Amino acid sequence: MKRFWGFVVKEFLHIFRDYRTLLILFGMPAVQLILFGFVITNEIKDARIAVLDLSKDETTRQITEKITSSGYFLLDRNLHTYSEIEEAFREGDIKMVLVFEPDFARKLEKERIAHVQLIGDASDPNTANILVNYATGILNNYLFSMNAATIPLQIIPETRMMYNQELKGVFMFVPGLMAMLMMLISALMTSLSITREKELGTMELLLASPLRPMQIVVGKVFPYVFLAFIDACIIILLGYSVFGVPVRGSIALLLFENFLYISMALSLGILISCITNSQQLAMMISLVALMLPTILLSGFIFPVENMPKILQWLCHIMPPMYFIIIIKSIMLKGNGLFFIWKETLILIGFTLFFILLSVKKFKIRLA
């Protein structure tokens, strides 16, 4: 046992000696959380639009005013002919063009119907779609206030946003960021640290020492459990204090699930290092096999339900997806174990599977 602790101390020394890595390990969650929180947003704000007003009357001016004062749109320029639209899209940052037909106000009063055209720059389809939707909404509202006295039989939708009333993007990102960073620290760092000993040839020294192989592996992994745990706490604390992301459920349960996920990631890291011999390869495998699924196939940024069927299946064999479901459930919905026992069992299953597999592979290497 004493030998084992000596080995753990050596590993800690290795990590703490390398202050640059340490700085990044602890700086990364802070920087990324702040980036995600402030910068990465799908909210539309000040999108530049152009107006082609062929009518130039009081009503069209009012509508334009309504649209530009909504905060979503910024009037970049006024166009005078249809042919200018193409040019505006191509050279400028114009995202949408609003076209009023000639005689707009008169038609609205006399014929009770008038036409507006919304042209979106759909080379970015997502933004175009949202902008056109928003503009339509503003037009409907304007019309509604105009007609207010005369419309009979109104159905009024009343919306309530559950769990995240202000629609903050950071609520989405905190759980995902935890999944990503802990995977990075646990799996990637462990696999690199073990393959490094192989590459430098010191692995043979370790194997020839009286330490048992099991002790070597556990000793290697131990410091990273510690580091990953600290990172998880940093994210939760920062999320709470800077962005107001709540922990509505039990903190003990949250920490337990974190611990489970870290164990899963570590056993995966051990598995990777058992089947590779160079750091470069370990890194490539980790990037393709770990980071890609953690960022993309987990519901971190992109909802799983929107993906094609095959990718959804793929998501279901990736541990991060379950972890993110668990974390969201505990932190944002305030659910207890009753709601997430299935996901928890799956994570335990993954952990056991990876450990068994690496024990098998590890023995083969020794032979």
Place this chain on the structure above:
Amino acid sequence: MRTILYIIQKEFIQVFRNKRMVPIIFVVPIVQLLILVNAATFEMKRITMAVVDLDLSGSSRQLTSKFQGSPFYRIISAPFSYEQAMEQMQKGEVDVILQIPNGFEKTLIKENHVGVQLVVNAINGASAGLINAYSTNIILDFNREILIEWLNPAELGGIRRIVTESSFWYNPKLNYTTYMVPGILVLLVTIVGLLLSGMNIVREKEIGTIEQINVTPIRKIEFIAGKLIPFWIIALFELAFGLVLGKLLFNIPIEGSLWLIFLSASVYLFVILGFGLLISTMTNTQQQSMLISFFFMVVFILMSGLFTAIESMPAWAQQADLANPLAYFIKIMRMVMLKGSTFADISNLFYSLVVYAVLIIGLAVWRYRKVA
């Protein structure tokens, strides 16, 4: 010049000697294109809904079937109470609950207006906004139908209507793939370029072979050129491979000139390779180098406008993006491939990249010391 050629030859031999590296070079682009393009979508295709119909009248059923008819919605349950629906939302089974109150039809006729409740799971703020917009539009549509059905033309005539026609240029079907592919190609060359070059010199340091090179008469600039050019060629090859795949698999449009794409790519790659080199001159182990590359890459990618629009970032972040090479190149790729922009349209972006490349490579050469 001959020295450079030897170094290049050595690097190529080293890359291709590693049997597992070759499949990675070919497999990574395929995997990325297939997975990223399909996974990275905000399109709402299937919104799961629970309808709590407390009225059970003709109109409330009509409203429900209106949602049923929409290709975006899937009504997965019709619980009898709000609490039941809420429990389903807690479990994460439904995205939105529609509650039609008791006496919906009667109130509508008697008081001329009535509310219906939408409860949206807003953990993902962006989708929640869209779900709300879609659902509200469907309800308003239904409202309009009822008006036309129930009122006589005289009453109807008093209501003013503005008809909005929306059209989407450059991508009329709002195909998200078309938008993603150019950006993902950028990601591809960036990952290959930055990681391979970032780890390369460090590896020689770690193994100790850098000293052997240091004692040879090779000049600094020759060494660096010899290290860069192989990865430059590999990355450009990846781009070509990715373009072919994109064309074959997704039939992405290439409106502008291919030459312009490759010209910008070759300049952009010098920036990225220079970055990798700079990182490897400043680190001592591959683990460090990888971690630093990864850190910068994540920051660059997230701020590049690949997944979220640059315009919606705060002003300081947009300023900071001036130092983000990915932002320039993604913009160039999208403009050239999707809108067919010409050199004149992208010249500002292009020259910025040139300046960037000169600066970063200059810095890397200056930082590299021929001492252990």
